[in-house]
Amino acid sequence: SVPVFSSHHIPPADPSSEAVELGFGGRAAVIWDIGDFNLLGEIKGGLENELLRKSLSLGGYYRLHKNLKLGLFYTLESGVRHDDDWIELADESWIWFDSSDRWEHVITADLSPRFLLPFLPGKNWVITPRARYSYNFHNGHQKILVQPDLSWYLLIDRQPVLNLSFRYGVYFPLNFGQTLVYEHGPYLMFMYHLNETIKLELSG
Numbered sequence: 001s002v003p004v005f006s007s008h009h010i011p012p013a014d015p016s017s018e019a020v021e022l023g024f025g026g027r028a029a030v031i032w033d034i035g036d037f038n039l040l041g042e043i044k045g046g047l048e049n050e051l052l053r054k055s056l057s058l059g060g061y062y063r064l065h066k067n068l069k070l071g072l073f074y075t076l077e078s079g080v081r082h083d084d085d086w087i088e089l090a091d092e093s094w095i096w097f098d099s100s101d102r103w104e105h106v107i108t109a110d111l112s113p114r115f116l117l118p119f120l121p122g123k124n125w126v127i128t129p130r131a132r133y134s135y136n137f138h139n140g141h142q143k144i145l146v147q148p149d150l151s152w153y154l155l156i157d158r159q160p161v162l163n164l165s166f167r168y169g170v171y172f173p174l175n176f177g178q179t180l181v182y183e184h185g186p187y188l189m190f191m192y193h194l195n196e197t198i199k200l201e202l203s204g
Helices: none
Strands: 024-034 037-048 051-065 068-078 086-088 094-096 103-113 125-136 142-156 159-173 183-193 198-203
Touching: 037 068, 051 103
Parallel strands: none
Antiparallel strands: 024 037, 024 198, 037 051, 051 068, 068 103, 086 094, 103 125, 125 142, 142 159, 159 183, 183 198
């Protein structure tokens, strides 16, 4: 793939880039099950890279197999930071452009295999080695996210009430950036199942 910037246009590194960035957020999702289709609408909000990130997503999953779902989603989001938001001022200093109110359109395709791990303590463990392709209409960026997800579910009357998940996401840029891996890091997520349709989530 061809990077967005040629090497002589690469700006000096952000001095804070070597620090560990911490973020947290919340999500509310509504899910409708119609046969092999799971239709989904969700809103997200949280702090990331000192920006308030907000998003609305619509789409759903189709069950190709009892252990495999294929998803397609449209997302409207703001507060996303890209490399080309690191801009030079007239005095030759560099700052991050404030993208808090810039709305971007993203299409995502998702492949999510799911497998029970009954040999683990508590038995209600599920692993999902998810892979996602996304295209951002704002800048044409394409990337693939590989995100293994290990979740434990609390079941009451065979229905999930809450689950705890540990995820590790690795982003691979397809047509931008200067490295094989653009971003990676762990995530911890808690989800409360209000009912079969409404889910509430906290993550960090």
